Amino acid sequence: MNIEKFTIKSQEVITTAQNIALGKQQQQIENAHILKAIFEVDKDIVPYLLKKNNINTSMLAQVVDKMVDNLPKVSGGSGIYLSNASNQALQKALGSLSEFKDDYVSIEHLLLGILSTNDNTAQLLKDNGLTEKGLKQAILELRKGGHANSPHAEESYNALNRYARNLNDLAQKDKLDPVIGREDEIRRVLQILSRRTKNNPILIGEPGVGKTAIAEGLAHRIVSGDVPENLKSKQVFSLDMGALVAGAKYKGEFEERLKSVIKEVTVSDGEVILFIDE
Structure with a gap:
């Protein structure tokens, strides 16, 4: 995975997710860690996308916090790594670049990647009413014809x-x-x-x-x-x-x-x- 293909904010999300997992003595970075990191790093894009799909961001963030707290803890482990689900989410995020004609993976790609997997975090988003079609439509409305063509792409939305x-x-x-x-x-x-x-x-x-x-x-x-x-x-x-x-x-x-x-x-x-x- 080429981290240079990620925007500055997306890189910050990955780093924050890693720190969250380390802080809670959890060896695997799960999609729940990434989603929690997105809520911490981004205060504009994801709330906009979720609101467009009639989802309460603050309530969803509270449920994600509990999910992260309930993940298994490991003491004395040898390093930290991506789980299968989170690795799939990041690969899906990279794979969606061509569809949106983007050069960089931005925060909305990460959310789309998480939604495409089959773990508990993806199911939580689906249970709250988020669909791939609804999310993509909200992304297009947010961008107003723009593309993620720079490392600071998120700064140009809305x-x-x-x-x-x-x-x-x-x-x-x-x-x-x-x-x-x-x-x-x-x-x-x-x-x-x-x-x-x-x-x-x-x-x-x-x-x-x-x-x-x-x-x-x-x-x-x-x-x-x-x-x-x-x-x-x-x-x-x-x-x-x-x-x-x-x-x-x-x-x-x-x-x-x-x-x-x-x-x-x-x-x-x-x-x-x-x-x-x-």
Whole structure:
């Protein structure tokens, strides 16, 4: 098994699974160890995939914890190794690369590999309603046409929702403050956005004067339908630079995240308005 064919996060999952088994004095790395490691390493992708299949991630994680605790313990053993089931899962994950036209095994491949086996962990996923067809469909929805073509592939999935705030959603949920006294600026932004070309407004001003409030006011106007017809379907996202930088510890990871955000905005075919704060 070529570990270099795995993404950074997938490698981290394998290492974490090994450490979990060692910490509990268990000689074999089972699929339960790998699934537990996935829950520990990943907080975005697998919860998204499971939610799409109507599975409660936290409850499933608790059952997996108990499964790991109940696995046989060995004292004084000579090393640690993959069980037949976990080896099959990793081989299946590698084998699924061609189907998705990927270059690297990412976390969703690992989940798909576990599901394809016949051990207790795979049965647990199936008993909770996870099917291969449902999982593959959720993966395609998550990726939005993207592929795992870099060691940081997971950072590019669902990028807008991970690294930006959907101001339309916040406005609908009444979580944005009302905007007062900025009608002229909002109207001018609407005029610029309605152009066919040269339609990228720039808001210039000192910090705190209300540039973000104008973007929020725009979202309010779109939600209430008080905008030109060509803007009524638009979604306003505010890029969260803190989230974009947070946890980017590997070389090229920040750039990968930023490129994925730009790609999602581009493929939206003009349906996304991205507000970039200073």
